[in-house]
Amino acid sequence: MDRREFVKLTAMAAATAAAARLPVADAAPPASDGVRWDKAPCRFCGTGCHVQVGVKGGRVVSIAGDRQAPVNNGLLCVKGYHVGLALYGRDRLTRPMRKQGDKHVPISWDSAVDLIAQRIKKNPSGFAMYGSGQWTIPEGYAAQKFIKGGLSNNHIDPNARLCMASAVTGFIGTYGVDEPASCYDDLDAADVIILWGNNPAEMHPVLFSRFIDRRSRGERVKLIDLGTRRTRTTAFADHYLCFKPQTDLAIANGIAHLLLRDGTYDKAFVEGHCNFRHEADGKPHLFGAPMTFDAYRKALDKYTPEYVEKLSGVSAADIVMLAKLFGQRDLRITSLWCMGVNQHTRGTALNRLIHAVHLLSGHFGKKGDGPQSLTGQPSACGTAREVGTLAHALPGGRIVANPGHRKQCEELWNLPEGRINGKPGHHTVAMWEAFSTPTSGGGDIDTLWVQVTNPAHSLPNAGKLFKPSRELADKFLIVSDVYPTETTREADLILPSAMWVEKNGMFGNSERRTQQWFKMVDPPGEARDDAWQTIAVARRLYDLGVEGMRDKDGKFLFHMQDEHGHEVPVWDFRRYYGSVNVDEQLFEEYRKFSRLKHKDLAPYAEYVKARGLRWPVVQRGDGTWRETSYRFVEGEDPYVAKGKGFQFYHSTSKDDRAQIWFNPYEPPPEAPDAEYPFWLCTGRVLEHWHTGTMTMRVPPLRRAMPGAYVEMHRLDARKLGLENGDMAAIETRRGRLELPVWIGGRGAAPEGSLFVPFFDEHVLINELTLHEHCPISKEPDYKKCAARVMAVRRA
Amino acid sequence: MPTTGLVVTIEGDEPSIAIATGVLGALAGVTLGTLHGARCPVVVETDDLAGHERVLQAVQRVSGVLACELAFADFSDVQDPAGGRVGPRREGVQHGSS
Ligand code: SF4
Numbered sequence: 078m079d080r081r082e083f084v085k086l087t088a089m090a091a092a093t094a095a096a097a098r099l100p101v102a103d104a105a106p107p108a109s110d111g112v113r114w115d116k117a118p119c120r121f122c123g124t125g126c127h128v129q130v131g132v133k134g135g136r137v138v139s140i141a142g143d144r145q146a147p148v149n150n151g152l153l154c155v156k157g158y159h160v161g162l163a164l165y166g167r168d169r170l171t172r173p174m175r176k177q178g179d180k181h182v183p184i185s186w187d188s189a190v191d192l193i194a195q196r197i198k199k200n201p202s203g204f205a206m207y208g209s210g211q212w213t214i215p216e217g218y219a220a221q222k223f224i225k226g227g228l229s230n231n232h233i234d235p236n237a238r239l240c241m242a243s244a245v246t247g248f249i250g251t252y253g254v255d256e257p258a259s260c261y262d263d264l265d266a267a268d269v270i271i272l273w274g275n276n277p278a279e280m281h282p283v284l285f286s287r288f289i290d291r292r293s294r295g296e297r298v299k300l301i302d303l304g305t306r307r308t309r310t311t312a313f314a315d316h317y318l319c320f321k322p323q324t325d326l327a328i329a330n331g332i333a334h335l336l337l338r339d340g341t342y343d344k345a346f347v348e349g350h351c352n353f354r355h356e357a358d359g360k361p362h363l364f365g366a367p368m369t370f371d372a373y374r375k376a377l378d379k380y381t382p383e384y385v386e387k388l389s390g391v392s393a394a395d396i397v398m399l400a401k402l403f404g405q406r407d408l409r410i411t412s413l414w415c416m417g418v419n420q421h422t423r424g425t426a427l428n429r430l431i432h433a434v435h436l437l438s439g440h441f442g443k444k445g446d447g448p449q450s451l452t453g454q455p456s457a458c459g460t461a462r463e464v465g466t467l468a469h470a471l472p473g474g475r476i477v478a479n480p481g482h483r484k485q486c487e488e489l490w491n492l493p494e495g496r497i498n499g500k501p502g503h504h505t506v507a508m509w510e511a512f513s514t515p516t517s518g519g520g521d522i523d524t525l526w527v528q529v530t531n532p533a534h535s536l537p538n539a540g541k542l543f544k545p546s547r548e549l550a551d552k553f554l555i556v557s558d559v560y561p562t563e564t565t566r567e568a569d570l571i572l573p574s575a576m577w578v579e580k581n582g583m584f585g586n587s588e589r590r591t592q593q594w595f596k597m598v599d600p601p602g603e604a605r606d607d608a609w610q611t612i613a614v615a616r617r618l619y620d621l622g623v624e625g626m627r628d629k630d631g632k633f634l635f636h637m638q639d640e641h642g643h644e645v646p647v648w649d650f651r652r653y654y655g656s657v658n659v660d661e662q663l664f665e666e667y668r669k670f671s672r673l674k675h676k677d678l679a680p681y682a683e684y685v686k687a688r689g690l691r692w693p694v695v696q697r698g699d700g701t702w703r704e705t706s707y708r709f710v711e712g713e714d715p716y717v718a719k720g721k722g723f724q725f726y727h728s729t730s731k732d733d734r735a736q737i738w739f740n741p742y743e744p745p746p747e748a749p750d751a752e753y754p755f756w757l758c759t760g761r762v763l764e765h766w767h768t769g770t771m772t773m774r775v776p777p778l779r780r781a782m783p784g785a786y787v788e789m790h791r792l793d794a795r796k797l798g799l800e801n802g803d804m805a806a807i808e809t810r811r812g813r814l815e816l817p818v819w820i821g822g823r824g825a826a827p828e829g830s831l832f833v834p835f836f837d838e839h840v841l842i843n844e845l846t847l848h849e850h851c852p853i854s855k856e857p858d859y860k861k862c863a864a865r866v867m868a869v870r871r872a
Numbered sequence: 873m874p875t876t877g878l879v880v881t882i883e884g885d886e887p888s889i890a891i892a893t894g895v896l897g898a899l900a901g902v903t904l905g906t907l908h909g910a911r912c913p914v915v916v917e918t919d920d921l922a923g924h925e926r927v928l929q930a931v932q933r934v935s936g937v938l939a940c941e942l943a944f945a946d947f948s949d950v951q952d953p954a955g956g957r958v959g960p961r962r963e964g965v966q967h968g969s970s
Contacts, residue, residue, distance in 0.1 A: 089903070
């Protein structure tokens with residue numbers, strides 16, 4: 078058999094096994110043919126599919142869906158399919174470079190590390206790190222320990238602030254602890270799936286394929302799409318309910334109103350397991366104040382179907398239809414949401430209200446029956462939320478403002494008492510504002526190190542938050558990345574990074590699943606791991622005598638030992654992959670933090686064997702490790718006491734109850750008016766991963782979606798004299814851009830609305846978006862601002 | 873010569889699925905496997921990445937195709953996986969090493 082035939086047979090065997098849903102034991106592993114296979118999670122979205130990566134001659138040559146992975150059962154979407162090619166763009170960054178005049182010139186790693194260390198030593202409190210939900214868990218943990226345990230300034234925040242911070246505050250306010258109680262298994266059992274401003278057909282395609290698969294097998298699964306524009310997902314929906322931006326708050330309240338009015342709420346569940354809560358003085362608050370059931374009912378009084386219809390544009394009959402569904406005990410209802418809910422000036426409130434509707438109706442804690450928020454990034458949960466790389470957080474659900482939590486961390490890190498600062502650092506918007514404000518004017522960040530993200534492209538209102546810093550002589554921007562980006566273009570120092578399977582790593586996906594992989598190929602040129610970069614700078618500071626880099630016994634903060642107890646100088650890159658596995662050592666240290674909030678992690682070795690495990694992972698009597706599908710549910714969650722049924726053991730009211738919140742509808746900070754008559758919404762597309770840094774280097778993805786566009790309604794276009802492909806100028810109070818018009822494309826904006834994807838570096842739509850944010854989560858609203866459109870007439 | 877193993881999900885009753893698989897099977901570079909309910913294993917083989925893309929798009933455009941997911945991809949003898957240009961950066965902007 079020749080090689081072509083062999084590869085073809087392998088392809089057919091893999092496709093057949095996945096199509097037939099063969100039990101894993103019957104699924105042949107990818108054949109070898111000199112190709113060495115190993116598992117890794119996909120590099121891209123928060124779904125967290127596992128791939129099998131085929132390596133030959135030091136290069137990734139094949140990709141297969143991992144049949145052993147419960148997340149994706151051997152299937153991948155178009156991005157996962159190309160994940161191997163994303164490594165091989167022609168313009169990978171391969172050497173550290175320093176800006177000189179208008180150019181970047183190569184420098185040695187030694188000089189780069191020294192330059193950073195000297196700047197930090199000069200002003201440690203003016204140093205900040207801006208990271209990512211694409212940081213691996215060990216990378217984020219190293220950065221977290223370096224800043225909070227070493228430099229004592231807490232100025233670290235991830236870009237996850239821009240995508241899921243409102244989900245965090247929603248979970249904490251409701252259950253007293255972050256992250257979903259349910260999991261993806263819901264999609265295999267739900268009778269009704271409700272999408273709150275969510276487009277999984279493009280953003281979480283492999284999850285959505287579970288629904289398509291069920292439908293194709295004749296199962297009756299109702300799909301309800303609550304959105305502000307039609308998307309690819311809408312094509313599969315039984316009901317599309319188009320609402321006016323921001324009025325989702327009123328819709329949730331309208332459902333709750335009807336559950337009470339009609340007496341269809343789950344009285345037993347509510348009386349047994351819930352309290353009521355609100356923001357008593359009308360001021361935003363994470364924990365709020367208790368309210369009585371009667372007060373709750375009264376607060377909801379005005380959210381009649383007619384009132385909600387008036388606000389939202391969704392018919393009263395459809396509000397009644399939603400409430401009737403929630404009022405049926407025998408249905409299993411799964412709610413899914415992502416950026417549409419989180420990127421919202423009342424994002425925390427809307428997250429709470431979705432939980433409230435589920436708790437009030439008792440649709441909680443059964444397979445197929447519960448609220449499940451999704452994340453956009455592969456480790457927004459694992460790294461940003463669990464490691465706690467947010468400016469106010471410490472590992473394992475702790476916060477810097479809590480003296481007890483600081484003490485625990487100091488003990489676990491063996492630091493002198495008082496090393497960790499009790500004042501939260503700057504959250505993302507504040508950090509970039511401080512960096513873009515002159516030091517003399519109070520901008521207290523002068524050196525900012527960006528890892529694994531592209532803020533010049535992705536920050537909202539970039540003209541205010543990012544650009545001014547580039548005109549300020551004393552502001553120094555360091556960027557670690559794999560390809561040139563809008564941010565590296567502006568950087569004072571560029572550090573080339575290893576990517577995905579060019580390094581060891583761990584991610585944590587949207588369903589609490591912690592995943593691990595090993596390095597499989599070498600990075601190009603002098604590119605190196607982000608965690609190594611952090612450790613190398615920490616070591617240089619140690620050598621320069623900076624006290625914070627020592628623990629209380631004088632040992633280096635990242636002291637690592639081999640199996641014989643000898644210290645290994647992992648800050649020397651030649652020793653980084655040698656006698657110790659740095660990821661394993663960092664993870665084993667980190668997992669000690671995971672028990673306080675019952676997010677227990679298993680030993681590293683367990684993740685090596687598994688296709689991820691959902692925490693809490695606890696050890697059974699026989700020594701094996703067991704993951705958890707549903708939290709707070711007796712028989713599923715090991716921390717729920719026998720006989721309790723449900724137990725919200727981190728309840729903010731300390732009585733094992735979840736909180737049902739009331740939050741009122743509030744208008745958005747900016748809405749269309751006579752001057753700016755359109756709504757502008759931004760978002761992602763199927764082919765591109767966020768700012769397109771990687772996916773725009775993959776020719777098939779680039780050709781499939783080569784550039785940004787403005788999606789608008791046919792009638793609006795006609796009024797403006799625009800046709801498909803014409804150039805239009807989009808203007809907001811913050812800036813102006815020109816884009817081709819797309820009418821009747823894959824999405825459809827309603828009249829008076831525009832949609833622009835943000836992946837295209839040639840068209841930085843975030844120079845136009847708002848930086849107004851949720852007052853609790855500090856997450857900005859990218860989904861709505863006021864804009865106007867004009868036809869661009871070429872001479 | 874890139875090679876891909878796909879799982880194509882087709883909607884409709886048996887006759888419509890038969891029509892769709894007939895169209896799929898007639899596409900150049902496509903080999904069909906045995907149908908499992910509404911799911912059909914499909915192998916796509918082409919000479920280069922650009923041709924591959926065209927076939928994959930054609931597969932997705934076939935009437936009745938609901939979803940098209942990847943199970944296996946081999947790029948081992950694709951000469952230049954990044955083939956084609958990297959697009960220009962914003963006008964008037966210099967970037968990269970000197
Ligand atoms: S759905 Fe997300 S994780 Fe899965 S293959 Fe696609 S991009 Fe990767």
